[in-house]
Amino acid sequence: MVHTLQADGVTFEDVLAELAERRVEFREQRYVPKDFIARLKELGIYRAATPTRFGGQPLAPADFLRRIERISAVDGSTGWVASFGSALVYLAALPLETQAEIYRDGPDVAFAGGLFPVQPAEPTETGFLVDGRWKFASGCMGADVLGVGIPGDETTAGKPRTAVLRPEQVEIVQEWDVVGMRGTGSFDLVVRGAEVPREWTFIRGGTPTVDEPLYRYPTIAYAAQVLAVVGAGVARAALDHAEEVGAGYAGVTGAPKLADRPYYRTAVAGAEAALRSARAWFYEVSNEVWETVLAGDEATDEQNAQLRLSSAHLAKTSSDVVAGLLEVSGTAPINTGHPLQLLHGDALVPKQHAFLGPSMYDAAGAVLMGMPPTTPGFR
Missing domain, CATH: 1.10.540.10 (Acyl-CoA dehydrogenase/oxidase, N-terminal domain)
Known part of the structure; x- marks a missing residue:
């Protein structure tokens, strides 16, 4: 349902x-x-x-x-x-008893994680002794539970574990000085000698203990999708800005306003077409895979590759759209506070993410031609 x-x-x-x-x-x-x-x-x-x-x-x-x-x-x-x-x-890969504890006070739980670099964790009789520092914990300032990456073992097929902690067990170091997504609070997490029970650890993308449709949808692909679509929203804001100001902005030299310049109209129309096309494919693939899951079938390797590829393509297209609009908008965007300048920085971030970078094209291409993916953690 x-x-x-x-x-x-x-x-x-x-x-x-x-x-x-x-x-x-x-x-x-x-x-x-x-x-x-x-x-x-x-x-x-x-x-x-x-x-x-x-x-x-x-x-x-x-x-x-x-x-x-x-x-x-x-x-x-x-x-x-x-x-x-x-x-x-x-x-959903945690034991049901652990999940019940996490949701004890209600279903509205904010989870944030700093999973890399994976830090050593000494095994104990009941779990792991966690100690280290992790990067890029987006949203950690508002999180109810936090995760950090620790090594896997023979029971995880070599994949790293994530240890789940409460905020009071974690120090947040506010190091985040970037050109885009400045408000994400992607700070560092520091944990000193916290013992985490084994049942409070999971493998990212591991087999879920919950049998509901959403947890049969490809987990890592979904993680890529939710980041790619942020770029699409940013690009939409840039296009709305470009279309609104085009009719009114004239340069200081007395040149025609932007909307009266053929190259500007052409660039805006091309950007609109590119973004809408990438979005349409992105949502088409998502709906197709969801229907497969609802029917009780497992998403195929090819479907997973399409999810990954359409996400990487949307992230790149969104960034290209904003960059192209900035290029044709005259001298105004050279100001640091100009909307397109800020949106340009934001649009860059999804495209640069490991889930959405150029290697995804190679990995997806390999799968579509019947070969193994060329990137670890592709599925």
Whole structure:
């Protein structure tokens, strides 16, 4: 069964309007605060991947992706943080008893992780002694539970584990000075000598203990999709800006306004076509795979490759769209506070992510031709 997000007395538009007023605040402080995470929880973002058995309202991936895209069109950083509402699919690989404890106070749980670099963890009688420092824990300032990467063993087929901790067990070091997605709070996590029970660890993308459709959808591919669609939202914001200002902006030299310049009209139209085409394929593949899962079948290797490829393509297309609009917009975008300059930085981040980089084209191409993927963790 597919649920829609419900929020008593709160509309999506209300929250987006508040976000538009506060996005500068988030950018300047470099993270989305807990009070706004609470607003996203009211919308159901952080129960959209919680198992139904624990009170969740699991959404079809495409439905969740569209919500993240809308948030990202207002603020890419908040869209990026909200996208990790999907990360609860990882926790479905934990023992059911552990999940019951995580959701004890309700289904709206924000999970953030700093999984790399994987840090050594000494085995103990009941689990692992975790100690180290991890990078890129996006959304950690508003998280209810946190994950860090530790080595795997013979029982994990060599894949690393993630150890799940409570915020009070973790120190957050606010190092995050970047040109894009400045408000994601992708800070470092430091853990000193915390013993984590084995049943509070999982393999990312490991076999779920929950038998519901969402947890049969390819997990790592979904993780790539939720980041790629942030770029699409950012590109949509750039196109909306370009189309709105084109009719009114004239350069200081007295040259025709932007909309009167053929190259500008051509660039905007081409960008519109490119983004809409990449989005259409992206959502088409997602819907196809979801129908396969709902029918009780496992997604094929080719379907997984299509998910990965369409995600990488959307991330690249979105970045290219913003860069192209900036190029034809005259001298105005050279100002550091110009909307296109800020959006350009935000659009760059998804494309640079390991899940969405150039290697995905090679790996997907290999699978589509009947060969093994060339990138670890492709599925």
